[in-house]
Amino acid sequence: MATLIKDARILDGERLISADILIEAGRIKGIGQHLNRDFGPADQVICADGHFVSPGLVDVHVHLREPGQTAKETIATGTLAAAHGGFTTVGAMPNVVPVPDTPERVAAMVARNQKAAVVHVAQYASITKDRTGSELVDFAGVKRAGAFAVSNDGSGVQTAGTMYQAMCGAAKAGLPLAAHVEDDSLYQGGVMNAGPVADRLGLPGINNVSEAAQVARDVMLAEASGVHYHVCHVSTAESLRVIRNAKQAGINVTCEVSPHHLLLTDTDITMDNPMLKMNPPLRSPKDRAALVAGLLDGTIDFIATDHAPHTDAEKAGSMRTAAFGITGIETAFATMYTAFVKPRLLSLARLIELMSTRPAELFGLPDAGRIAVGAAADLTIIDLTHDYTIDAASMYSKGHNSPFIGWQVTGDVLMTLVDGQVVYGKDRQK
The missing domain is CATH 2.30.40.10 (Urease, subunit C, domain 1)
Known part of the structure; x- marks a missing residue:
């Protein structure tokens, strides 16, 4: 037809x-x-x-929650939410239960996605077994089973030795490695950005170095291993400085930024509000300015939402106890268009490149992100x-945890x- x-x-x-x-x-x-x-x-x-x-939008960082967490989201509701937001391809993170950490589990996830999704779903495998510890997955095996990349998103890989071996394995298999960068020894149980706002609200803070220190470690390991190293949801000026320097040195590093880190800062948190709790947290105005500059000068490669639905109960109460994360896939285009294209900070063509063409190119999704005869x-x-x-x-996601x-x-x-x-x-x- x-x-x-x-x-x-x-x-x-x-x-x-x-x-x-x-x-x-x-x-x-x-x-x-x-x-x-x-x-x-x-x-x-x-x-x-x-x-x-437009070419269908591409978001390589979403949480569909199925299996194991279907009160938050399902493949069906999450991909319909994606379609509502204009996305035709999404990358599903592996923090589900069970974790897709074997070829068999990855193949089962791919089949589940194909059965339930209304958009294309590219499936991540984890970096380590159960996304914790130091036992690496079978990188060649998970790629054969259908994984397009690997990530422990939600957890930083804590030891340099584990990360280096993972990068070597991913590079050999031809898989991008997408890193949630967070040093647990520096993180220390914070719930929002460390600084004057956290101090005023009496909430424990997350300092910038907990992110930037792992980025600095990882870019050197990426250079040694030759892997395509991708930094998820970059949020600090220091991280961006390291990434910019690494790119100038010819290291194969890319990064994404989430809309909320471009649009909001910790100064928008005027009270203990769980709807503004995410990881990485909303940072300072200085960090936001650095991210905007990085988006405009091309240091940041593309935009990804980190769509993270939760139940109403999980986002209730205090930031001390509520879950990290917000939804974003249904609001990303409109908020970015309104904040960046209408005031002519970005052209429409550049926004589509950031939200469609570039993520498809960098993550090896050749059928996505373009309008052309034969595509x-x-x-x-x-x-x-x-x-x-x-x-x-008006939202199709089960999660309404959006600021x-x-x-x-x-x-x-x-x-x-x-x-x-x-x-x-x-x-x-x-």
């Missing part, structure tokens, strides 16, 4: 141009004008009404003019297609 998307606006370099898109057998067959004349009538026509059609028809139709208020009732509820934003996802099939439409009933 052929589907024609009419009256679309797509990016041609930095320009938006008018074009129709013809889809057949899940792939893009034609782009341009007068496609009916060139290819014949389509079986289905979707009118984009002059709205922006997968993973597409998102977005109204770039619609202003609205983010509200929990962005109530924000006024611009940029509304109208429709998301995966392999040419509509998986989210604003006019469909939730």
